[in-house]
Amino acid sequence: MRKALIILLGCIIIFISTNCSYEDINRIMFTTAIIIDVEEEGDTIVYLEVFHAFRSNQTNSEKGERILYKTEGRTIRECFISLAQSSSQKIDFSQNKVILFTERVAEVGISEYLDFLVRDQEFILRPYVAILRGDPIEFIELPIKQNEYIGLFLFDIFDRPLAFLTPRHLQIYQLINQREMGKNVTYITSVRSDKNPLQDKISKDEVAILENDKLVTFIEAEEKRGMAFMLNSANKGMLNVPHPQIEGNFVVVEILSSKTKTNVYFDGESIQLKKSINTRITLDAAQGGIILDEEIINYIQRETEKNITNKCHMVFNKFKELEVDALQVQEVFKRRYPTADVENAITITNLEVETTVFLEGSSGLTDFNTQHMQKGSHNIR
Numbered sequence: 001m002r003k004a005l006i007i008l009l010g011c012i013i014i015f016i017s018t019n020c021s022y023e024d025i026n027r028i029m030f031t032t033a034i035i036i037d038v039e040e041e042g043d044t045i046v047y048l049e050v051f052h053a054f055r056s057n058q059t060n061s062e063k064g065e066r067i068l069y070k071t072e073g074r075t076i077r078e079c080f081i082s083l084a085q086s087s088s089q090k091i092d093f094s095q096n097k098v099i100l101f102t103e104r105v106a107e108v109g110i111s112e113y114l115d116f117l118v119r120d121q122e123f124i125l126r127p128y129v130a131i132l133r134g135d136p137i138e139f140i141e142l143p144i145k146q147n148e149y150i151g152l153f154l155f156d157i158f159d160r161p162l163a164f165l166t167p168r169h170l171q172i173y174q175l176i177n178q179r180e181m182g183k184n185v186t187y188i189t190s191v192r193s194d195k196n197p198l199q200d201k202i203s204k205d206e207v208a209i210l211e212n213d214k215l216v217t218f219i220e221a222e223e224k225r226g227m228a229f230m231l232n233s234a235n236k237g238m239l240n241v242p243h244p245q246i247e248g249n250f251v252v253v254e255i256l257s258s259k260t261k262t263n264v265y266f267d268g269e270s271i272q273l274k275k276s277i278n279t280r281i282t283l284d285a286a287q288g289g290i291i292l293d294e295e296i297i298n299y300i301q302r303e304t305e306k307n308i309t310n311k312c313h314m315v316f317n318k319f320k321e322l323e324v325d326a327l328q329v330q331e332v333f334k335r336r337y338p339t340a341d342v343e344n345a346i347t348i349t350n351l352e353v354e355t356t357v358f359l360e361g362s363s364g365l366t367d368f369n370t371q372h373m374q375k376g377s378h379n380i381r
Contacts, residue, residue, distance in 0.1 A: 027089045027090060028053075028089060028090050028091075029051065029052045029067065029090070029091050029092065030051045030092050030094070030095040030096075031048050031050050031051075031093050031095065031151070032051055032095065032096060032098075032149045032151030033048070033049040033096070033097060033098050033100065033140070033150050033151030033154070034048055034049075034096060034098075034099045034100070034127075035047035035048075035099075035102065035132060035136045035140060036099070036100070036101050036102065036113050037104060037105060038104050038105050038108055039072075043072055043073065043074055044074070044075060044076045044078070044079050044113075045070065045072050045079070045136075046069075046071050046073075046076065046080065046083070047069065047070050047137075048068065048070075048091070049067075049140060049149060049150055049151050050066070050067045050069065050091065051064055051065075051067075051095075051149065052064065052065050052066075052067050052089070066148055066149060068140060068141070069087075070137075071083050071086070076113050077116060077120075093122050093123050093124070094124060096124070097127055097128065097152055097154065097155035098127050098128045098129070098130065098155055098158070099127050099128075099130075099172065100129075100131070100132040100139075101129070101130075101188075102131070102136055103132065103134075103215070106131050106208060106210060106214070106215035107214065107215045108214070109213045110213045110214075111212075111213040114172075114176075114213065118172070125172045125173035126172070126173070127171065127172055128154065128155060128159070128170065128172075129170055129171065129188060130154070130158075130169075130188060130190060130191050131188050131190040131208040131215075132190070132191060133192040134193055135193075138193055139192075139193045139202070142193045142195075142200050142202065144200070144202060154191065154202070161236070164237050164238075165225040165228045165234050165236075165238075165239075165255070166189075166207065166225075166227075166228055166233075166237075167187050167189075167224065167228055167231055167233055168233050170187075170188060170189070175188070181328060181331045182325055182328050182330035182331035182334070183324075183325040183330045183344060184211065184212050184213070185210065185211045185324055185328075186210045187207050187208065187209055187210075187227070187326055188207070188208045188210065189204055189208075190204070190206055190207065190208050190218065191203065191204055191205060192205045205218075206218035206219055206220055206221075206224070207224055207227070209319075209324060211324050216322065216324050217324070219315065222311060222314065223311075223314060223315045223318060225237070225239075226310075226311030226312045226314050226315035226316070227315045227326070227327070229258065229260055229275070229277055229308055229312055230260065230275060230312055230315065230316065230327050231260075231327065232258075232260040232262075234255060234258040234260070235255070235257060235258060236254075236255055236256075237254075237255045238252055238253070238254055238255070239252070239253050239255065239281075239304060239307050239308070240252055240253075240307075241253060241300060241303035241304055241307055242303060243287060243288065243290065244290070244296050244299045244300070244303075245288075245291075245296075246288045249286075249287035250286075250287055251286045251287070251290060251300060252283075252284040252286070253281040253282065253283060253284060253300065253359070254281060254282050254283075254284040255279060255280070256281060256282055256360065257279070258277065258278065258279040258280070259277070259279075260276070260277045260278075261275070261277075261278075262274070262275055262276075262332055264329075264332050264333050264336050266336070266337050266340060266342075270348050270349070271342075271345055271348055271349040271350070272349075272350055272352060273329060273332070273350070273352065274352045274353075275351070275353045275354070276356075277308060277312075277353065277354070277355045277356070278356050279304070279308065279356070279357045279358070280358050280360060281301075281304060281357055281359055281360065282360045283300070283359065297359050301357045302357075304357045304359075305356065305357045308355045308357070309353045312351070312353045313351060313353065316351045319346060320346050320347065320349065323344060323346065323347050325344060325345065325346040327346070329346040329349050330345045330346065333345040333349075
């Protein structure tokens with residue numbers, strides 16, 4: 001909450017120094033989140049979360065409050081015209097942090113809404129974009145203890161470096177660029193509200209895959225991991241591999257860095273897509289403990305390589321079966337063979353994955369129970 005207020009007050013100070021007086025600021029409301037929904041009849045619904053600054057007569061100081069708006073119209077433009085006409089103060093979109101399309105909008109198609117947001121001069125191209133799963137009213141009214149403003153809360157989630165194996169979160173300008181590549185297949189993070197007896201929360205969900213701006217499918221956690229490696233965005237995350245010494249247990253490895261190089265070859269009939277993946281890992285945990293020696297280290301490296309390779313093939317085979325090029329095969333192919341006449345490259349593509357994993361050494365303290373290290377080996381529990 002404190003961080004949110006600092007950000008908003010900073011924006012207000014900048015606004016004051018360039019355009020407005022204090023009196024002007026109190027007549028402006030700043031959006032932090034926009035939710036776009038559609039009714040079964042086709043009418044558009046827009047929800048706004050806004051920050052309104054005002055001067056308190058009781059404390060004689062500047063304060064801010066969160067206000068929610070809802071409006072309906074035949075088109076998205078009508079919705080925003082209606083908002084402007086019904087509000088006693090100007091609504092400013094320059095500080096908006098996130099735009100959410102509901103799952104219903106994604107099924108109908110986001111093209112009309114996205115084009116309006118890009119063309120209208122009041123909107124900026126920096127907000128993150130996501131698909132909202134579930135009821136938008138329940139979502140926007142959910143009390144979040146970490147931040148009163150859902151838009152700022154989501155911005156913090158999307159803007160920080162990825163700590164999990166998932167494709168990157170896209171801002172609007174990145175989504176626009178992605179639409180122009182290959183077969184106009186895009187991937188967008190989805191979010192949902194989660195009511196919990198201890199604390200209500202908002203969480204990231206499956207990744208939505210859109211073709212020609214319409215929802216095709218969602219991909220689950222294991223598929224997200226494979227997609228992250230295929231798209232060269234697997235910078236951080238965890239993987240489980242079978243324990244080499246205790247059957248049924250697992251060893252958890254943490255990815256420190258990963259780089260994926262892509263090559264493509266065409267013989268006139270089929271395409272060979274080669275992904276060369278180089279990954280550095282460290283041992284994070286081991287069920288039942290583990291003693292590391294050269295043989296065990298090699299085993300963990302081999303099993304991690306196998307894990308990554310299998311995940312890449314899993315997600316590739318899914319998209320090939322759907323004939324949906326979410327892995328940007330068409331774009332890579334066209335750059336390498338610009339004159340080749342291939343309509344949908346992924347349908348005639350075979351995947352080859354070459355994975356190399358390097359397990360970095362222990363930091364020294366490895367046996368958390370005895371604080372003892374055997375010479376020539378590492379004992380981790």
